[in-house]
Amino acid sequence: MNKKLVLLVHGFMVHDWHDFGLFKSYMDNHPFHDVEFELVYLYQREISKTSKPKAMVNTLKELVNKRKEEGYDIILCGYSFSCGIVARVGKECHVKGVIYLSPTVRLIKTKLLKMHLKNAFKVVKLKIKNGKEKADKIMKRTKIKGVIPLSYHISLSMLKTKKDYKSDIPFLLFRGSNDTYSLSQDASYIAKKSFAKEGKVVTIHGEDWNHFYILYEDHLLQAPMKEILSFIGRIFYA
Numbered sequence: 001m002n003k004k005l006v007l008l009v010h011g012f013m014v015h016d017w018h019d020f021g022l023f024k025s026y027m028d029n030h031p032f033h034d035v036e037f038e039l040v041y042l043y044q045r046e047i048s049k050t051s052k053p054k055a056m057v058n059t060l061k062e063l064v065n066k067r068k069e070e071g072y073d074i075i076l077c078g079y080s081f082s083c084g085i086v087a088r089v090g091k092e093c094h095v096k097g098v099i100y101l102s103p104t105v106r107l108i109k110t111k112l113l114k115m116h117l118k119n120a121f122k123v124v125k126l127k128i129k130n131g132k133e134k135a136d137k138i139m140k141r142t143k144i145k146g147v148i149p150l151s152y153h154i155s156l157s158m159l160k161t162k163k164d165y166k167s168d169i170p171f172l173l174f175r176g177s178n179d180t181y182s183l184s185q186d187a188s189y190i191a192k193k194s195f196a197k198e199g200k201v202v203t204i205h206g207e208d209w210n211h212f213y214i215l216y217e218d219h220l221l222q223a224p225m226k227e228i229l230s231f232i233g234r235i236f237y238a
Contacts, residue, residue: 003034010041013045019079032229083102084162103173168197176209200227
């Protein structure tokens with residue numbers, strides 16, 4: 001029998017901690033059958049070429065293929081923009097299932113474009129005020145160095161992977177009702193594109209359920225965690 005692995009793929013990451021760090025820590029301390037969990041890093045923030053859409057896809061694809069050669073059955077779990085990359089790699093590498101956490105499918109009508117423009121304005125303002133050399137030091141210290149090309153590459157990645165939600169891979173998708181980055185229209189779009197035998201869309205209602213709900217420790221025992229473990233159990237053990 002093959003080993004079981006869930007690969008956890010971060011979203012727009014300009015911080016030093018992984019979006020699924022708390023999730024993995026929780027699973028390490030509360031084992032679920034014999035399933036293993038692994039954090040995936042798609043890019044290095046300050047090295048622009050690593051965040052190009054093709055590079056990020058290849059990074060995940062190479063890891064999936066390596067783990068499959070090591071005897072693992074795999075579920076991919078994406079967050080925000082990386083859900084599109086997960087959809088593409090999941091389909092091309094024939095993984096067992098995919099989890100879409102707060103998938104972002106579009107820039108327009110969400111706060112994502114505004115966020116990218118705000119970051120770009122902040123960088124330009126720093127360079128004008130302080131000069132390039134001093135601005136670079138400030139950006140490195142405040143974790144915004146390289147954010148402009150990163151924002152561009154992530155936006156481009158969303159456009160390039162949008163069609164990849166058309167797939168027969170079993171999926172679980174959930175978002176918070178108060179999520180302004182992952183809209184109900186996005187969830188409907190993905191569900192309509194899928195022709196998988198198993199697919200489930202869950203919306204968690206409440207003011208606290210926004211784009212970052214899975215990241216906080218006090219939410220780990222609530223509905224999303226139960227949905228994830230139920231899906232993993234069905235895919236790996238049904």
